[in-house]
Amino acid sequence: MPKFFQFIQDALSVKRNHKVVVTDLHFEEVPVRLFQPEAISSSPRKGIIFFHGGGGVIGSLDCYHGLCSFLARETDSVLLAVGYRKLPDHLYPTGIQDCKNASIHFLKSLKAFGVDPSRVVICGESIGGTVAAIISQTLLGREDLPRIRAQILIYPALQTINFQLPSHLQNQNVPFLTREFMSTCITRYFSIDISWKDAILTGAHIPRDTWMKYRESFNSDNIPQRFRSKIEQPEFPGPFNKSAYLKTKHLLDTELSPLLADNEVIAQLPEALLVSIQWDVLRDDVLLYKKRLEDHGIPVTWYNIEDGFHGCMILFDKKIFCFPCSWNIINAILSFMKGI
Template sequence: MDMGSAILIIGFAALVAAFLLLVIGLVYSELMNSDVPRGVANSWKLHMVHGLFVGIAVAGRILERLGICHQVTVTRWLTACLLTHSSPDSTGLRVNNRKFSEVPVRIYEPFTACDNLRRGLVYFHGGGWVLGCIDTADEVCRHIARKTETTVVSVGYRLAPEHRYPAQLDDCETATCHFLSVAEAEFRVDSSRVAVGGDSVGANLAAALCQRLARREDGHLPSPCAQVLIYPPLQMADFNLPSYQQNHAVPILFRGRMAFYFLQYLNGDMSVCQDVLEGNHVPSELRPRFQEWLSPSNLPPECLAGGYSEQPTPEYDGEVYHAIKSGLEPEVSPLLADDAIIQKTPPTFILTCEHDVLRDDGILYRKRLLDLGKDVTWQHVMDGFHGVLSFFDQGWLTFSSAGRVMDSVVDYIRTL
């Protein structure tokens, strides 16, 4: 080996070492800012998972700065690798990839004999409208289909930042309506027993879709028979609810990150993120109505036991409002819909986790539904955290609370 080659090898090794040290340093710094509560089961594992996700994000950011590839591309690919089984178990299922009116879907049909038409579930994955795909929801959908003998349709809706609101909701509507129109003829599914649901932003899309369909009510297709909402984000009017304060630094969803995802969904304008977190985007004339629905007094007393500090009235900024005003509309914030629309929505299953910034969104939506006489089933996982369902049956990444979340979902779907 000549001197020039040796210098190149040494230089490359030094560059790799510097890259790794930078990633490790940034990950360590991020971990020091996180807070894993004692009440979380397998807390050491959550620390590890958080470190993996931070490492993926940091590596993507560095590669983007170097002009090698886009951060979102790296994050999506590595996250999918982490949460996707290389050899999924298809026992008892027929699994097919198709397109419903150009929207990619994966259909899980049980093999078991059934004299009557089956029930159906249209499922929307989570991931902040930016991450996630049919593959990352694969294990969840397989398990639901197998254990409940339900035909499950998983929807691969378009993602931000390439596509903004309402593209994601439009795709979910398109796929759902297509399935409802062919359910009996093609899949032996009773179209009057088709529910919609999802986890995290997938639950947001399910709730928003039920309200959109309730507004139209054209009568050509049956409405969803239920909505299955697993730790849903349901409003972007108040990021200072007790659960946002108590769990602001609990992995894997920090308070600031939820505002980031909402903004990515809407338009990608991150310059207003801090204003949104402080509430400067809500017009004074809307605050009394929103306060009626979002007041911490509407929460069970135990939700306040972890601490809550009432914030001073935010200073309204009209420019910020106009930048994100669609985020206060019900199709982005279903919790802020009028009574008349919520009254038309189907029976609801809501699952919340104690250590989740979105805990109170689900609980407050439950109260609105109950106040209107709607049928609501609520499950609360005391040792759960946001995104825990993604770690169901994931080998060494599996969390015990993920199994309880899944059991609750399965038990509810069996009742439909």
């Protein structure tokens, strides 16, 4: 089924080049696509490393071709799109490792691509935003690499621990990312038997000492009052299930949850553009990450799209299927990039 949807998605994609030169390459055996403005520049350009969305199941270089081409032209940037490997053939940590390897390769080759090392931005949408946040943290302190100038996270998932946040309960049946589909992608990607899904959603897989360590990061008081649900919050985490913990404990790895990074890591991160969607299960991940960044003095530009839905950005050039929210996100990115 994932391969079928990927086929349909790619077949319906229209490759618009928007006056950019497009080159298909491989970095460390990872397929990538380079978008460079046709116009000659007298100085090195900004660089964007882009990771597409799709839940680790769908999405591709072809599907996001038009978006990447448009962003490269409109921001006058050299954009690298990474075609990381996905489900069902490739499980964790393959996709993240692909993105990391391609990013490092690009960062070590900036001069060859005419990119200013002081103006490189990491950008991602949905699960691509998750990867962008992870890599922004992972590459901190690498003296052999240029420092990332900024991160752009478009409705990302930023933790794999608490799935009882207000937005998860409010928006659990809102397309195109329902709570059911999200949890299915998580179990498949991390090779967890689907029978443990309910334990993950209720937090029964979380040992008490682990929860006590991280609960402050998930405190609903950190979410503005207007976003909190009138739905009664269930007790979280649920009664501890040791068997569930042993089968799912890799979900508690902080490397998979940028929201839970140590204070020392958060304090070193570059400025950020964060985009949340009002009617999205992942909205509160963004709100909590926003507070953590701001608490450590990291400049944050935040846009909450009131009339949007998860995945809407990719429809920006789909004519009758385009929504105002799609362009709102695009314009937010363009505005942010002007200051880079």
